[in-house]
Amino acid sequence: MQKPVKKVVIAGGGTAGWMTAALLRKVLQQEIEIELVESEDIGIVGVGEATIPPIQIFNQYLGLDEKEFLRETKATIKLAIKFENWRVDGESYYHTFGAPGANIGFCGFQHFWMRAKQAGLTNSLWDYDLNYLCSEQGVFNKINTQNPVYDLQYAYHFDSALYGQYLRKLSEKAGVKRTEGLIEHVDVDPESGFITALQLKSGQQIEGDLFIDCTGMRKLLIGKTLGVEYESWDHWLPADSAFAIPTERFDSTLPYTRSIAHKVGWQWRIPLTHRNGNGMVYSSKYISDEDALNTLMSHLDSKPLDEPRKIGFETGRTDKQWHKNVIAIGLSSGFLEPLESTSIHLIQSGIVRLLKMFPNERITPAMTQLYNAESKLEFETIRDFIILHYHVNERDDSDFWRDMRTMSIPDRLQQKMDAFKETAAIFNDNNDIFRDASWLQVMLGQGIQPQDYHPGAKVHGDQELLNVMAKIHDAKRQPLSKMLTHDEFLSRYLATL
Numbered sequence: 158m159q160k161p162v163k164k165v166v167i168a169g170g171g172t173a174g175w176m177t178a179a180l181l182r183k184v185l186q187q188e189i190e191i192e193l194v195e196s197e198d199i200g201i202v203g204v205g206e207a208t209i210p211p212i213q214i215f216n217q218y219l220g221l222d223e224k225e226f227l228r229e230t231k232a233t234i235k236l237a238i239k240f241e242n243w244r245v246d247g248e249s250y251y252h253t254f255g256a257p258g259a260n261i262g263f264c265g266f267q268h269f270w271m272r273a274k275q276a277g278l279t280n281s282l283w284d285y286d287l288n289y290l291c292s293e294q295g296v297f298n299k300i301n302t303q304n305p306v307y308d309l310q311y312a313y314h315f316d317s318a319l320y321g322q323y324l325r326k327l328s329e330k331a332g333v334k335r336t337e338g339l340i341e342h343v344d345v346d347p348e349s350g351f352i353t354a355l356q357l358k359s360g361q362q363i364e365g366d367l368f369i370d371c372t373g374m375r376k377l378l379i380g381k382t383l384g385v386e387y388e389s390w391d392h393w394l395p396a397d398s399a400f401a402i403p404t405e406r407f408d409s410t411l412p413y414t415r416s417i418a419h420k421v422g423w424q425w426r427i428p429l430t431h432r433n434g435n436g437m438v439y440s441s442k443y444i445s446d447e448d449a450l451n452t453l454m455s456h457l458d459s460k461p462l463d464e465p466r467k468i469g470f471e472t473g474r475t476d477k478q479w480h481k482n483v484i485a486i487g488l489s490s491g492f493l494e495p496l497e498s499t500s501i502h503l504i505q506s507g508i509v510r511l512l513k514m515f516p517n518e519r520i521t522p523a524m525t526q527l528y529n530a531e532s533k534l535e536f537e538t539i540r541d542f543i544i545l546h547y548h549v550n551e552r553d554d555s556d557f558w559r560d561m562r563t564m565s566i567p568d569r570l571q572q573k574m575d576a577f578k579e580t581a582a583i584f585n586d587n588n589d590i591f592r593d594a595s596w597l598q599v600m601l602g603q604g605i606q607p608q609d610y611h612p613g614a615k616v617h618g619d620q621e622l623l624n625v626m627a628k629i630h631d632a633k634r635q636p637l638s639k640m641l642t643h644d645e646f647l648s649r650y651l652a653t654l
């Protein structure tokens with residue numbers, strides 16, 4: 158690209174478009190002109206309610222007031238995901254945002270826990286996790302301490318459409334120009350292959366130097382215009398459809414997401430302050446739409462507030478997420494089913510990565526290659542983490558679960574599972590947003606039983622280790638006396654807005 162970047166054009170105003178507009182405006186201040194184009198006729202995908210803790214950093218960077226954010230987006234606190242029926246029907250485990258145990262030696266806490274079990278300990282790993290204890294009791298409070306033993310990590314459940322609208326208000330106030338209109342045609346410079354302008358149905362032309370494709374699954378700029386291929390992962394993650402439906406909220410609000418496996422596919426239940434979000438993710442190769450919908454409707458437990466809505470998708474990623482002068486952010490960059498609530502996070506990390514490498518005078522090949530390599534790795538590690546949930550199952554009630562169990566999986570995932578099974582060791586890629594504690598909980602929860610532990614866990618004698626474990630067990634419970642029910646916390650916290 159020969160021209161310096163003076164103007165960024167964002168195509169699309171869903172969660173991805175407005176998150177991008179808000180952060181670019183904040184970081185680049187008035188140095189660069191930003192215009193966002195969205196079509197009310199097309200609308201947004203309108204689902205997406207669960208997040209992971211780094212969203213707090215995004216909000217803090219934007220300078221959002223947490224209480225105002227909670228109120229504007231009808232948000233609740235999320236401490237964990239409860240996976241029900243995933244290993245076998247009738248059993249459940251939590252993937253919490255916490256880390257079980259404490260740092261008591263060179264090797265991870267799981268090694269000490271395994272050794273203590275040999276010495277007679279009967280507690281589960283989760284008994285040493287404050288996030289788990291608060292989830293089970295339905296309580297939360299903000300704990301003001303530097304002691305990592307009391308660490309209570311949280312994210313939010315929120316209405317992503319309201320989040321987009323909230324960020325729109327802030328972005329427009331900060332100088333982002335919004336244009337409503339349908340993009341009908343995209344101009345490309347025949348020599349460089351760079352996009353030069355968007356042509357709207359109204360006849361308006363929007364020129365720019367750098368274009369962010371936030372057009373969702375349409376992939377209008379990166380796919381349709383520039384022809385970048387889509388790498389499908391449906392051989393590992395065959396779910397291709399979802400039904401979503403809002404229902405009345407329950408009297409008390411859980412501080413975690415429920416993920417409930419069924420004979421084919423799984424159901425989410427996400428508590429917001431004004432309603433519950435529900436949905437069913439499934440593969441049309443294994444179940445008809447009608448049966449999937451019946452499964453969802455018969456497991457709602459509260460009154461529907463709208464008609465169910467069907468959404469189709471293909472799991473995978475756009476091969477080059479930065480190509481020429483277009484960067485794909487949001488659903489245009491790829492799709493991973495919402496099992497671990499990672500899509501909004503991928504928007505966040507895409508924007509941060511772009512800002513890290515933001516072009517000044519020109520776009521260089523090194524910039525785009527590094528951007529693409531990093532985002533590929535990030536997508537792949539999340540993909541592997543999601544495959545893990547499906548693959549390590551002992552369900553025998555359908556071809557779906559049997560096929561998921563017997564399919565071949567990516568080599569890197571196989572190695573991670575083997576290492577854990579043999580020695581309880583967890584190997585983590587630097588770029589993996591899921592740290593050791595996450596892999597540990599899901600590998601154990603899905604039923605991988607390590608055969609051995611690290612020799613470093615033998616530094617204590619049996620009784621000494623049991624005493625250490627008892628101290629951690631008690632310490633983890635100390636903050637519980639300061640907790641409020643989740644609803645009480647929300648109403649007291651928001652009352653001080």
Ligand code: FAD
Binds near residue numbers: 168
């Ligand atoms: P969209 O919301 O589809 O926005 C696309 C924008 O492009 C719209 O403004 C549209 O008008 C505009 N546009 C398109 N074409 C044109 C055109 N020709 N002219 C003008 N404008 C155009 N994520 C999570 O993090 N947690 C979850 O729990 C979660 N659950 C999900 C459940 C399901 C079933 C699905 C499908 C997704 C879920 N997601 C979740 C993902 C999440 O919904 C998306 O990541 C998020 O909403 C961002 O979407 P987007 O902005 O990329 O696309």
